[in-house]
Amino acid sequence: MSHSYSAALPVAHIVLKFLVVLNWLSGAAILALLVVMPHEQWIMAEFGLSPSPEAERLVMGLRAIAVVGLATIPLNHALLKRLLAIVGTVRAGDPFVAANANRLQAIAWALLALQLLSLVVGAIADAISTPAHPLHFDAGFSINGWLAVLLTFVLARVFAEGGLMREDLERTV
Amino acid sequence: MAIAVKLDDLLHDRRMTLTELADRIGITLANLSILKTGKARAVRFSTLDAICKALACQPGDILRFEPDEAP
Numbered sequence: 001m002s003h004s005y006s007a008a009l010p011v012a013h014i015v016l017k018f019l020v021v022l023n024w025l026s027g028a029a030i031l032a033l034l035v036v037m038p039h040e041q042w043i044m045a046e047f048g049l050s051p052s053p054e055a056e057r058l059v060m061g062l063r064a065i066a067v068v069g070l071a072t073i074p075l076n077h078a079l080l081k082r083l084l085a086i087v088g089t090v091r092a093g094d095p096f097v098a099a100n101a102n103r104l105q106a107i108a109w110a111l112l113a114l115q116l117l118s119l120v121v122g123a124i125a126d127a128i129s130t131p132a133h134p135l136h137f138d139a140g141f142s143i144n145g146w147l148a149v150l151l152t153f154v155l156a157r158v159f160a161e162g163g164l165m166r167e168d169l170e171r172t173v
Numbered sequence: 174m175a176i177a178v179k180l181d182d183l184l185h186d187r188r189m190t191l192t193e194l195a196d197r198i199g200i201t202l203a204n205l206s207i208l209k210t211g212k213a214r215a216v217r218f219s220t221l222d223a224i225c226k227a228l229a230c231q232p233g234d235i236l237r238f239e240p241d242e243a244p
Binding site for chain 2: 171173
């Protein structure tokens with residue numbers, strides 16, 4: 001078991017560092033989409049739309065989804081950086097500390113916010129999707145996502161208790 | 174903490190240093206210092222047993238309940 005742990009932790013560290021960079025690149029891409037290419041004509045051409053109230057609604061909706069997408073970048077960053085710090089403490093052999101309980105709590109709140117934003121994206125996509133131009137976004141209610149939120153909140157509590165027990169043990173003579 | 178550790182007094186009576194006691198009972202000096210300064214959260218029975226044997230005393234000679242003064 002210890003061999004799989006020793007291999008998993010450096011891999012997790014590298015993957016998380018990569019995801020931090022990828023997250024910022026995604027943010028830059030969304031920002032570019034919003035700022036550099038805001039022209040309706042370009043978007044309409046991409047979707048094969050002719051100017052109409054329905055097309056304008058679609059463009060507005062897509063822009064709103066992009067703005068929501070931009071809001072997820074700092075949340076993802078906060079989540080990934082804290083996860084990276086937790087992996088660091090596990091590698092150092094001291095994961096049951098109060099700081100990790102606080103980090104998990106922050107991750108749980110970030111996951112909750114991401115789930116709420118996912119609901120917003122799902123609602124916007126439903127509102128602007130038409131039979132002629134159906135939109136399929138991987139967003140909306142996800143039982144797994146909400147379970148992850150719940151699990152992380154519980155795990156944060158477990159780590160807080162574990163930290164207290166560890167502290168007690170350290171001061172047991 | 175209302176529990177006071179009287180290890181210092183006992184060591185003085187027995188003319189023994191903390192280092193000597195640590196050597197005799199096989200507990201690190203750092204851990205024994207934690208106990209002596211009253212910073213310990215808990216004491217194992219095995220530790221009490223070893224200290225009582227080394228100092229020929231009772232657990233009550235080491236630990237004493239001293240109620241905190243009312244604010």
